[in-house]
Each structure stands twice: as structure tokens, then as C-alpha cells.
Amino acid sequence: MLYTRLGNVACLLAIFGSMAAGAVAACPPPDKVALTGGRIIPVSGAPIEQGTVLIERGKIVAVGKDVEVPYDARVFDVSGKVVFPGMINVHTWRGMDIPNENRPVTPHLDARDALDPSQLFFEDCLRLGTTGVHVIPANNTVIGGVGRVVRPIGMTVAEMTIAEGAFLKISATPRRGHDRMLQMAMLRETFLELDDYLAKLAEKRYEEKLKEDEKEIEVGPAEARKRGRELIRAEDIDDQHRNLLRLRGGQVRVEGEDGPTLFKPLGAFVYCGNAMDVALAVKVANDNGFFARTVLVLGGDCYKAVRELKQAARPVVLPSQLTHRETNPLTGEVRETFVPKEIFEAGLLFALVPGPDDSYAERMLTYQAAQCVRHGIPRDEALRAITLNPAKMLGLEKRLGSIEPGKDAHLVIFSGDPLDFTSVVEKVFIDGILAYEREKDVRLQRLLSSEADQPQEKAE
Template sequence: MVKGGYVYTFYRGVIEDGIVVIGDDGRIAAVGRADEVEVPPGSDVIGAKGAHVIPGLIDAHTHIGVDEEAVGWEGRDTNESTEPVTPHLRAFDGIKSDDIAFREALEVGITSVGVLPGSANPIGGLGAAVKCFGRNKLEMLIKEPIGLKMAFGENPKRVHGVENKRSPSTRMGIAGVIREWLVKARNYSRKKELFKDQPEKLPDVDLRLEALELALRGVIPVRAHAHLADDMITAISIAKEFNLRLVLDHSTEAHRIPDIIAREGIPAVVGPLMTAKGKVELRGRTLETPRALANYGITLAITTDHPVVPLKLLPVQVALAVREGLPFDEALKAVTINAAKILGIADRVGSIEVGKDGDIVVLSRKPFDIESRVLYTIVNGRVAYSLEEARR
């Protein structure tokens, strides 16, 4: 139980002198003011008087575990760039739960992350959502798959066209490959339906087409790596052609087309925001993009793209976006409930509500204050990080 702080909820604002009770099952059992909530006898109490209690933070787009810190090439399992179309690959298979970045994430209050394949391939593979705390990756797993990675623009052009001298080598080629394989998957799906009562005529199982079929059926969204506004428009066009659910990832120039993104009802994951502009696609990056999207009512998340920016700097990126005009409430949502919705895990995490996982962070000051420290990070009702213990 966490007692006595300012509890940030999205359904009744900030509760002063609040209490959050977590049951033995690791889920939130009660939330409210001290005079509203009955505290079970014998409860373990974390005193939070004067502190700020928020949902565990979530980064919706990372490569944590598949691009392991402090290991070098052996820890890089982000891209299977030996061929351009790999929808059947699963980021979960590449996660190393001993990645030190998981521990560092807990130190700043990050409790859940989306893990995606990299952007070398036009169609890269399936993502997963995991907790940052657990004995192994199976214990950490929240949900998979959470999306099908596709990539537009410079990265697939460079990896396949420049470095390997093969197709695709242009933006036209990238879009063409994606359309070609979506058509193959659509035909595959139609054959399965047509011959469902004639097993001898069913097509052989094709893992690539099975993965693409998940996106065609709307089971999972396409997670589209796109920096330039024009590449985002290509992704949106393909999504409309094939009736795909779409999430825009990176969204560097999304401030140029917020009306289009809002009209289509597409969520946008923005970032990373703290790197040098090391390639042409980043020329238009600005810290004002989150504010511009929030002003249009777009479901917004903010990402580090870890390890491009270390995951532990997620709160700093959000603070910079707030400085540039992103409203505080929208900033907090961007790394909690909005990120959870984008990952398809909002039924479990992203807000302090009865029935959700006990993923809670206790801060010394208001969220995104540069002097604020994490006092406790709680995952599934267990203390995963304590500042007091860390200082011993």
C-alpha cells in the first residue's frame, strides 16, 4: 500500500492525501483519499506523505533487450538484414532479460516498454510488450505480438540498396515490396477461407504470410517507422489501401501534417528527441512536435528509441517537450495511458485504477521536474527499486 501522497489519476484528477491499495495478486485493489479507503489490517505501507504517486512510465518504442547495452556486437539482435522481408521474426525471441538497461529503467520509474525489431527491413517483424522487472523474459512478458514493424525511408534504402546492392534501393521500391507482400498475404488468407472445409486444398503454412495476415485482419497494428512527412503519407496511403490499423513511429515531421494524422485517427509515437541530427531525415526535428500533435487531439506517445537515446532519459525528453508547450496532463499521458493504448495493454497498465497491475512510481517532486527523484518503483505490487536501498 502507498499512503499519503498526491495520487495522479486520469479519471478524478490528482487525489491529495491519497492511498493506493495493492492486493496479494499484485493488482490495484483500491484508490482514493485516506478517509475513503479501508486499509486491510496487516498491510505493508510505503509512506508517501508529500510525495507524488504516478502510474509506472511506459516507452512505446524501444529496442531494449534486443540491442543490449555494454555488450557490443554480440548483443545486437535488432535487425535481420540478410533479406528485406521478415514479418515472421519476433522481437521477443531476441530479448536478453539481463540487459542492464532494464535495471536503469526502474531507477527512473519506467515499468513497461514496447520492444520492436529495427528499421533495416521494409517489413521487419513482430513486437512485444514487457515489464522491466522479472526473473526472465517470460515472467516479464505482458503481450505479444503488439504490432508488425514496417520501415519507410532512409534506413531500408541504405541497408539494402547501398550496403548490399539489392532491392529495394528507393522509396518506390520500399512501398512496392510492402504492397507486394500484403497482396500475397491477402490472397493466402482468401485461399484459407475458400478451402477451410477442404484441407487437402489448403495452402502450406507460410510463417511470413501468417504474420502479415494478423495485420490484414486488424488483430495488430502496423508500426510504421517514418521520419519525413512524405514517408508518413506513404504509410498512411498503404494502410488505407489494405484497411490496416496504423501507428506512426518517430513521426519527426508529424508537425507538418497534423491535420492528416488527426483526420485518419492515427496515433503517433514521437522521438527520439535528444540526438544530433545525424541524417537527412532529422533536419526537421523540433521539440515542438509533441505540442503540435496534442493540439490536434492526436493520441501521442514519446519515445527514446532506446538505445538511440538511453531509456533512462525518457523523463528528460518529456520535460523538454513540456518546456516547449506540451501541456503537463498530455505529457504524463504520453508516457503512461497513451503508450499503453498504443501497445494494446491499457487493460493492465498505464493508469492507477482498480483492477490494473500494481505498477506505481513514488516521486520526491512533481513528475518531470529535473530535481525529482524516484523514491520507489513498484511493479506487480513488488518494490522493484528503492532509492534508500540503492544508496546503501
């Protein structure tokens, strides 16, 4: 199916019907868009005062002070405002129906089948300037299935998709009802079963080939398996085992009705709920050949395994609760540790994630970054942790995460500095489409209005 830009606008109207006023109704977004006069924070380099960002067909084509604006561009004067890259939520189950399936080992399942474009979560993403969301099963699992990187606009999952799933969710921390031995045993068994499955499949394929050639079996089972291995066709492998094979680094090409599909190697987001799980996660990843494509998702006290983390040198996703508190059971003394500081000092690539919806401020990525600055992490590093770093982890640094020519035009117009708590998101552009305007955000305006939602006074 062909998705036109018109479709995208129509979808905005349909889904956020109450937000988008009639103004953008029937016209496709302009091919060229210029944002002029704003302070550009590209993240990849130094800020540019009174600069221009030029967008053509959804891509950034020029950034700088002296960019010539073509006569046919739709120009938005953003003088006095700040132009910032669209932020990325690198790890969330939101946007789906439930965090985890009831079954513990589900490498064959895909976030695609549960993604709901109509969820208010995506509307909130727009409102807060998040333009890339990595939707992936949550942590209460053994192997949870494949995620997907989406933008918060579009009528269908296909329209929303920025990149198909490149990561499986694996948990090194026991799923509810498991202990660590069971959790590790199930992970081990999954991969042992994969070997067994492939061996049996190889034998079967070898026998089929002999039957085709009308020959008798002349070799032992070990040799038959070895020869049969090369005869396995992609379509012989079922969904569960295909994704495990991809996790091990295999490329799988499947002939389908619409031509061949190349399934690329998968990486893993491995959840470590506690410090002790870091070593387990590293071992599972190493044993099964996906260590080089692993992102570690850290829980509260994982900073205590900083030596292991440093040695692994893999990218890490930090817990949304940035300050870890411990009470000494003997003295009652409370000790607070600011987690990002420990991770930053270990020199790791890290990303921040927003807190839950009902958190007062942690739900904003900008607030998470501001906390980092407050605790002494350099500002540029804090800004990267909500833009370029997650893009790198997802393998999308050529498309997202900063304002540079050639990248997808995911841009947020802030009223002031992104880390200033009084700044608000005024506009959001996604692939050059004006996807959000604060003054047309009906729900927000109603919330901010002094007249709405006032309880009616009882007549005296």
C-alpha cells in the first residue's frame, strides 16, 4: 500500500480530531519547509544563533546562519524560539495493550500486532516533543519478543513505523514467579532447543534430498546432520526459531508473496533489574553470540556493577528513577546515589527514559536531562542522552537524534531552552510534517484554561 503525505495529515485529523483544527484539512504538507530565526541546538555541534533549518521532502537539507530560503518554501518564523531535535524514548511498552504476554518465552511475537495508533500515549509524546518511540515488550518475561521504532503519528502501524524491530527483549532478572536458576535455565534451554531443532531439521532435509535423488542413506546421523544443514531453506524454519537464529547473528531470507524478505540479525535489550543480573546478562549474550548487539536496560542499583558494565562497554538504558535511595538497616542513615553520574563517569553510552505518566516531572525527558545537569553531568552529554545516544543504540544515528543535513526532519520548537522548566513545546515537526501545535492542542488548552473544569457552584 502506498502511504501519501496526505494520508498522514488525514490521520492526524482522524486520530487527534479534537486537536487539529480545520486549517490543515485537505492540503498535503509542503515539500519545502524553512524554520528561520531560531536558536538551533543541533546536539551534534555547537548551538547556532538566529539560524535556519531547511527541510525538503521530510529530510533536513541545510542548517546554518546563512541558509538561503527557497521562494517556494513554507516559512515558519521561529525567532526567539529554540529548535531542538525530536527526542527519543528508547525503551517503553506503552502503545501496546499489555506490557508482557502470559507466556514466558515468545521470541516470535512482534510489537506490531499490538501497537495502537489511537492511544493517548502517542498524543502525549507529541505534546512533550518525543518523536521516536521504541515500543518493546516489558521486563516481566524470559524472552519477550521483538520491538519496533515508531513515530507518534500515522493511522496504521505501517505509517507509524520508523524502523522495524531490530531488538528482542530478554530479561536476566527473574520473571514474576521465577527464581534466578529457573530464569537462567529457561534461557539456556531455549538456545539448546534451538540447536536440537536445527539438528532434527537438518536430518529431515537430508533424508528428503536422498528421497528426491532416489538414493539410500550411506552416512551416519552426525554426517547426515552436517550435510543436511546446508539444505535447510528459510521457509522451513518457524517464527520462534527464526528470531532466535537472527539473535545469534544469522540473516534469514524468506520468499514471500511480495518478494523476498531479508530478516537481519537481531540485537537484544537485556533487562538487569539488580546489580547481580549484569554479569548474568553479559554471560547469556556472550554464550549465544549477540553480545555485540546488546543494550543493557538497568534497574535501580545496577550502578553497583559499574566494573562489569565498564568491562562490557555496552550501551545502557538508565532507570527512570535517577536517584537511588538506600537506608542503612542499622543506623537508619539514608544514602542517595545519582545513577547517571556513576554511569557517565564510567564512560558508557547511556540514554535516559521518562518516568511514569503520573510522575510530576520525570515524565518529561527534558526534566530527566535537567536533573543530570544539576548533578554535574555536562549539559551536552545530558542533551545527547535524550536524543543522539538513544538513536545510536537503536542503530538509527544516521536518521535521528540531531539536526544535521541528511537526517529525518524530526524537530521540536521550544519556547525557550529545553532544560529550562518554564519552556514549553510549541510545535513539533515529524518528517517535515507539522505534527503538533500547542495553540491547537484542545485538550491542553482546556486544561490550562481558567474557565474549564471548574466545579459548578451550588446555588445559595
